[in-house]
Amino acid sequence: MTTAITGSCFCKAVQYRITSAIPMAVNCHCNKCKKAGGAAFSSLAVIREKxxxxxxxxxxxxxxxxxxxxxxxxxxxxxxxxxxxxxxxPGRCMMALGSFDNPSVVVPSVNIHCENRLAWVLLDDKMQNFEQDYS
Ligand SMILES: [Zn+2]
Ligand SMILES: [Zn+2]
Structure with missing residues (x-):
């Protein structure tokens, strides 16, 4: 039995609930994530859309x-x-980890698109680090 994970946007207009445990989370260092998130990298929890x-x-x-x-x-x-x-x-949702009410419920285990990582973002060598995607 896992406690449901909840989250929202900053203004709390959008609220959600995740009805499963989080199988994994990644830090994505690609340039699209930088622009779209306005930060050095995105932390994304991968769940099933359903x-x-x-x-x-x-x-x-x-x-x-x-x-x-x-x-x-x-x-x-x-x-x-x-x-x-x-x-x-298909069927997956990459949740913005920072929108969780408690973002510490899941710890990213993987860094992807490290080829675009900013030099000052230090990688934890206990994580799996991929130059591009997992594949
Ligand atoms: Zn909002
Ligand atoms: Zn990305």
Whole structure:
């Protein structure tokens, strides 16, 4: 039995609940994540799409196509990224870890797109580090 994980955007218009444990989380250092998140890298929890329930503010949840296969979902009121959908990983949701009410519930185990990592972002060598994607 796991306690449900909840989260929201900054303004709390969009709220959600994740109805499963989190199988994994990654730090993505790609340049799209830098632009789309406004930070040095994105921390993303990978879950099954069916386990994400938007409990409030569906009407504020807006989609922006970052690329052919990648769509960002964010709050149109405050701009907080909530999740990404990548068509290369059907049925998966990449949740923006910082939008969790308790982001410490999951610890990223993998760094991806390290070839685009900023030099001052230090990697933990206990994590799995990939130059590009996992594949
Ligand atoms: Zn908001
Ligand atoms: Zn990325």
């Amino acid at each position: 386990n994400l329930k938007i409990t409030s503010g569906k009407e504020c949840l807006t989609t922006y196509q970052l690329g052919e296969n990648l769509a960002k979902h964010f709050c149109s009121r405050c701009g907080t990224p909530i999740y990404n959908i990548n068509n290369r990983y």
